[in-house]
Amino acid sequence: xxxxxxxxxxxxxxxxxxxxxxxxxxxxxxxxxxxxxxxxxxxxxxxxxxxxxxxxxxxxxxxxxxxxxxxxxxxxxxxxxxxxxxxxxxxxxxxxxxxxxxxxxxxxxxxxxxxxxxxxxxxxxxxxxxxxxxxxxxxxxxxxxxxxxxxxxxxxxxxxxxxxxxxxxxxxxxxxxxxxxxxxxxxxxxxxxxxxxxxxxxxxxxxxxxxxxxxxxxxxxxxxxxxxxxxxxxxxxxxxxxxxxxxxxxxxxxxxxxxxxxxxxxxxxxxxxxxxxxxxxxxxxxxxxxxxxxxxxxxxxxxxxxxxxxxxxxxxxxxxxxxxxxxxxxxxxxxxxxxxxxxxxxxxxxxxxxxxxxxxxxxxxxxxxxxxxxxxxxxxxxxxxxxxxxxxxxxxxxxxxxxxxxxxxxxxxxxxxxxxxxxxxxxxxxxxxxxxxxxxxxxxxxxxxxxxxxxxxxxxxxxxxxxxxxxxxxxxxxxxxxxxxxxxx
Amino acid sequence: xxxxxxxxxxxxxxxxxxxxxxxxxxxxxxxxxxxxxxxxxxxxxxxxxxxxxxxxxxxxxxxxxxxxxxxxxxxxxxxxxxxxxxxxxxxxxxxxxxxxxxxxxxxxxxxxxxxxxxxxxxxxxxxxxxxxxxxxxxxxxxxxxxxxxxxxxxxxxxxxxxxxxxxxxxxxxxxxxxxxxxxxxxxxxxxxxxxxxxxxxxxxxxxxxxxxxxxxxxxxxxxxxxxxxxx
Numbered sequence: 001x002x003x004x005x006x007x008x009x010x011x012x013x014x015x016x017x018x019x020x021x022x023x024x025x026x027x028x029x030x031x032x033x034x035x036x037x038x039x040x041x042x043x044x045x046x047x048x049x050x051x052x053x054x055x056x057x058x059x060x061x062x063x064x065x066x067x068x069x070x071x072x073x074x075x076x077x078x079x080x081x082x083x084x085x086x087x088x089x090x091x092x093x094x095x096x097x098x099x100x101x102x103x104x105x106x107x108x109x110x111x112x113x114x115x116x117x118x119x120x121x122x123x124x125x126x127x128x129x130x131x132x133x134x135x136x137x138x139x140x141x142x143x144x145x146x147x148x149x150x151x152x153x154x155x156x157x158x159x160x161x162x163x164x165x166x167x168x169x170x171x172x173x174x175x176x177x178x179x180x181x182x183x184x185x186x187x188x189x190x191x192x193x194x195x196x197x198x199x200x201x202x203x204x205x206x207x208x209x210x211x212x213x214x215x216x217x218x219x220x221x222x223x224x225x226x227x228x229x230x231x232x233x234x235x236x237x238x239x240x241x242x243x244x245x246x247x248x249x250x251x252x253x254x255x256x257x258x259x260x261x262x263x264x265x266x267x268x269x270x271x272x273x274x275x276x277x278x279x280x281x282x283x284x285x286x287x288x289x290x291x292x293x294x295x296x297x298x299x300x301x302x303x304x305x306x307x308x309x310x311x312x313x314x315x316x317x318x319x320x321x322x323x324x325x326x327x328x329x330x331x332x333x334x335x336x337x338x339x340x341x342x343x344x345x346x347x348x349x350x351x352x353x354x355x356x357x358x359x360x361x362x363x364x365x366x367x368x369x370x371x372x373x374x375x376x377x378x379x380x381x382x383x384x385x386x387x388x389x390x391x392x393x394x395x396x397x398x399x400x401x402x403x404x405x406x407x408x409x410x411x412x413x414x415x416x417x418x419x420x421x422x423x424x425x426x427x428x429x430x431x432x433x434x435x436x437x438x439x440x441x442x443x444x445x446x447x448x449x450x451x452x453x454x455x456x457x458x459x460x461x462x463x464x465x466x467x468x469x470x471x472x473x474x475x476x477x478x479x480x481x482x483x484x485x486x487x488x489x
Numbered sequence: 490x491x492x493x494x495x496x497x498x499x500x501x502x503x504x505x506x507x508x509x510x511x512x513x514x515x516x517x518x519x520x521x522x523x524x525x526x527x528x529x530x531x532x533x534x535x536x537x538x539x540x541x542x543x544x545x546x547x548x549x550x551x552x553x554x555x556x557x558x559x560x561x562x563x564x565x566x567x568x569x570x571x572x573x574x575x576x577x578x579x580x581x582x583x584x585x586x587x588x589x590x591x592x593x594x595x596x597x598x599x600x601x602x603x604x605x606x607x608x609x610x611x612x613x614x615x616x617x618x619x620x621x622x623x624x625x626x627x628x629x630x631x632x633x634x635x636x637x638x639x640x641x642x643x644x645x646x647x648x649x650x651x652x653x654x655x656x657x658x659x660x661x662x663x664x665x666x667x668x669x670x671x672x673x674x675x676x677x678x679x680x681x682x683x684x685x686x687x688x689x690x691x692x693x694x695x696x697x698x699x700x701x702x703x704x705x706x707x708x709x710x711x712x713x714x715x716x717x718x719x720x
Contacts, residue, residue, distance in 0.1 A: 242616070243578055243616045243617060243618060245578060245581070258588070259585055259588035259589060262585075263574070263577070263585060266576060266577060266581070267576060270576040270618070271576055329571065329574075329575060330571055330572060330573060330574045330575070331571065332537075332539055332568065332569075332571045332572055333571065333572040333573070333574070335537075335538075335539060336537040336538070336539060336561070336564075336565075336566055336572075337561065337565075337586065337589050337590075338561045338562045338589045338590055338638075339561075339589055405575070405576065406575070406576070406620070480539075480540060480541045483539050483540070484540070487571070
């Protein structure tokens with residue numbers, strides 16, 4: 001039976017629209033997997049030495065254990081977004097003479113081999129090997145490794161239990177943030193707690209039974225949950241959501257573009273995929289912290305300009321690259337209704353600009369890192385509004401990947417939209433601002449660079465109509481291709 | 490109203506539609522029948538400029554549909570669920586379509602009031618998104634949305650499929666009224682021979698992309714069609 005399931009899975013994978021489309025995508029996916037896997041193995045291998053260097057007086061194993069609690073929290077949060085229970089099309093199997101337990105077992109066993117589980121294990125195995133190499137007791141190391149594998153499985157199964165409920169995510173996320181803060185201000189030492197839990201797994205090898213037992217219990221509870229709902233009106237039927245209607249009539253003052261704006265706001269608010277984009281955008285606002293807190297990046301103008309683009313442009317870039325794909329589910333309606341492309345585009349553009357403005361307001365605290373950095377963020381925001389918005393919209397017009405609105409993107413789901421054209425278009429988005437900035441900076445000075453970058457954005461704004469008309473032409477040229485591509489599911 | 494000239498559509502060397510000449514006058518109720526793969530949806534998609542013809546042209550009220558978009562204000566359609574916006578409630582969807590067709594909220598409400606019977610209490614004020622409605626109810630919403638804004642041409646692909654018997658009967662009355670009283674050209678396709686002969690003045694049969702019959706409906710039409718499809 002497992003063999004039959006496996007062959008079904010293989011067919012589903014190899015015949016999926018995204019996969020059968022191009023060899024390039026296949027190669028890129030394989031490279032991506034190899035890349036992340038390779039990094040994990042590499043980090044695991046040299047991790048011991050790195051930790052030794054970073055915290056010289058402490059046993060590297062203890063240092064690692066101090067942070068494993070954060071790893072658990074971080075991974076739970078990440079999995080919540082990226083890792084969904086794989087859907088197997090069980091509807092056709094329900095009426096066939098196949099034992100229910102078999103199907104559920106297969107479904108659960110399959111999740112064990114997910115990329116998320118693999119990546120942790122790929123890190124911990126070389127790390128353990130290094131431990132043994134440096135003279136730690138092999139038996140204890142083995143038990144510690146086994147415990148961690150057990151914990152990886154626990155995370156895997158916990159995720160499926162809580163995945164449906166947003167409240168859990170907020171609890172985990174706020175707990176994670178709180179624990180970092182409490183730890184940093186020495187109120188409660190979570191690193192100590194983490195150390196005592198995870199180092200104990202090394203010190204007392206027999207404790208390995210606990211994570212393994214917990215993993216087993218979680219497996220069982222997942223099993224029971226699925227078994228209880230293995231009916232047409234159970235897990236298969238999509239949940240009917242409660243309707244939230246907000247009166248958006250105040251938006252009518254925006255004139256021609258009002259109907260589209262209202263629609264776009266409802267689209268973002270009521271669908272899982274665009275909501276994910278919204279979260280990413282918020283994440284990008286904090287992206288600068290990563291760069292500006294490290295001395296090596298802080299004074300590097302390339303990284304500063306790069307980060308500045310993302311701080312205010314997170315929403316613009318992630319949302320804009322899928323215009324018009326956001327409307328792919330009902331694209332035929334849009335194409336046969338009385339819709340002027342120009343207003344349609346302008347509505348999307350306005351939304352992106354609002355996204356930049358909100359992010360810009362949120363980024364004001366970056367002044368803390370110095371007026372120079374904030375000047376860069378401001379200039380980059382102008383560039384985002386005036387040029388990046390149009391470049392992104394143009395890239396979207398060439399994208400033609402259907403988006404399933406109410407389905408979360410999977411870890412590698414985004415590769416479908418990836419091709420040579422997209423790569424080419426992303427170059428001016430990322431490198432452009434740096435080039436515009438660096439040339440006058442080199443010849444005149446910092447202020448000149450900032451002014452040049454801002455001017456380029458303002459110049460773009462002056463030509464708004466021209467750019468939108470140009471993108472409109474691209475839409476018209478690709479109309480039939482786009483309709484056909486969006487019809488493929 | 491609609492003139493079809495030497496239209497053909499070829500996919501990968503295989504011809505799926507090839508119609509020499511067909512004209513549909515204003516106010517006609519026009520029925521299109523044919524087996525699966527006959528080319529009904531292809532023809533409707535060509536009329537709406539959703540696919541590109543391999544040869545030939547179609548004009549709608551004198552406007553070449555592949556050249557200009559000026560036919561859109563007076564033409565409306567419901568082909569399949571991809572004409573619905575799943576995350577809107579039916580009301581929001583109607584108002585959106587109304588906005589696109591320059592109809593005020595009050596205009597739309599007035600139109601919707603006429604279809605209270607047709608909705609059978611299952612569309613309005615249901616607190617459900619369109620994507621959560623049943624197939625039949627989705628169809629009802631889609632069909633009524635196609636009537637917003639006084640269109641002169643309405644194209645409906647298989648409007649009777651998935652509808653319950655009561656709604657089918659009500660829909661037939663709506664279609665008849667539109668063409669007879671308001672002079673709307675209405676194009677429907679169907680697999681149900683009885684329904685099309687009931688509502689359409691004229692019935693065209695296509696098979697493998699070719700026009701095989703063009704009948705003016707009378708008492709003998711149903712028999713003739715049945716005889717044809719029996720083989």
